[in-house]
Amino acid sequence: MAEGWGDFFVAVAGAAAALAGLIIVAMSVTIKEIIASRTLPSRAGATVSSMVLILVLAILGLMPHQTDVVLGLEIVLASAIALLPVLLMSHRVITDRTYAAGVATRVSRVAIGVIPVALALAGGVVVIAGSSAGLFLVAAAMVLVFVTSMLNAWVLLVEIQR
DSSP, X not given: OOTXXXXXXXXXXXXXXXXXXXXXXXXXHTHHHHHHSSSHHHHHHHHHHHHHHHHHHHHHHHOTTOOHXXXXXXXXXXXXXXXXXXXXXXXXXXXXXXXXXXXHHHHHHHHHHHHHHHHHHXXXXXXXXXXXXXXXXXHHHHHHHHHHHHHHHHHHHTGGGO
């Protein structure tokens, strides 16, 4: 099933590895502000874990001679592991009362973290079921992780300095 996806997975692996490293280094610039917050450490962790997830998914997609079921199980397992920091971040964002964000803002922050990882998880399930549509879901999750990680990086680097 992963035939024809090689170039995509190579591009994603390279970009994810580079961006994950850059995000970690860039966050070190504002580490005091991040640590001083109740929600930002988990948001930073969720951002990094999501970037690592798409790196791992790209590597798994490049592994030769896997059955569709094995690839799907790997995608589900990696996504489930990556969902843990996202759920921790979600809990902290929802329960934090130290800033004046409304319910809609809190829900949108949670959705930005949860949706891409949940989409990857769903993609793995669809791959296990034998449909190539699962890889398109995984690809969509990868694109969303890039976008949401850049948004989170902006908050962690710039917005917390205001």
